[in-house]
């Protein structure tokens with residue numbers, strides 16, 4: 276069975292006081308550039324790549340904003356992949372920066388179209404009712420995981436086949452300041468690079484399973500990199516096997532977080 280994504284680094288983040296052991300990375304939150312300029316929400320929508328499993332929001336971030344972020348992220352102390360993965364962990368060969376930053380997670384949710392589109396999802400032209408929303412997102416969505424990860428893949432780097440785990444987290448509600456028990460349900464990957472920025476390869480590829488043992492598995496779903504596109508995919512027990520293909524030219528930059536649902 277293919278491994279889980281880097282389990283050791285995907286520990287639940289907590290908004291409570293933590294022991295040094297539970298801190299995934301000891302970074303103070305960086306001084307992120309403002310999330311501007313962005314596309315108006317009215318111009319954006321979900322695109323379905325695989326029903327109930329893989330969605331995108333093309334052009335969530337403008338090319339200008341992605342460029343500003345890549346320049347900024349290049350100044351952060353990214354760390355190289357730890358040597359040999361532990362037994363059961365996926366092979367991830369890239370450079371990463373990880374920080375627990377509820378304030379940035381809240382900005383990504385509210386200052387971009389993510390929050391509005393997730394709360395009132397129109398999928399394939401149909402607005403979902405409350406039950407359909409819960410089924411799609413895996414519960415009542417609170418916002419985004421404060422565990423923010425930045426990946427830089429240089430030429431020759433990749434993220435081998437794996438499944439993403441659902442994690443238990445404590446979600447800090449910005450409006451009330453209260454902490455709500457939550458779990459992550461979908462992975463969000465924001466692409467800041469593409470062939471337009473000189474990056475070749477690096478596609479995220481999903482391997483849907485065959486409906487039965489007698490049937491051949493469907494073709495893999497290849498998500499091409501596109502600057503400013505947000506990719507969302509279901510994770511946890513219904514996660515599809517997936518990988519980040521090798522980058523063959525240039526650099527691939529990605530910001531990763533997750534949807535959090537009430538536990």
Ligand SMILES: O=C(O)CCC(=O)C(=O)O
Nearest residue numbers: 280434439479518519531
């Ligand atoms: O970089 C990618 O395309 C995939 C990343 C991924 O699978 C992950 O963060 O779990």
Ligand SMILES: [Fe+2]
Nearest residue numbers: 280438439517
């Ligand atoms: Fe993954």
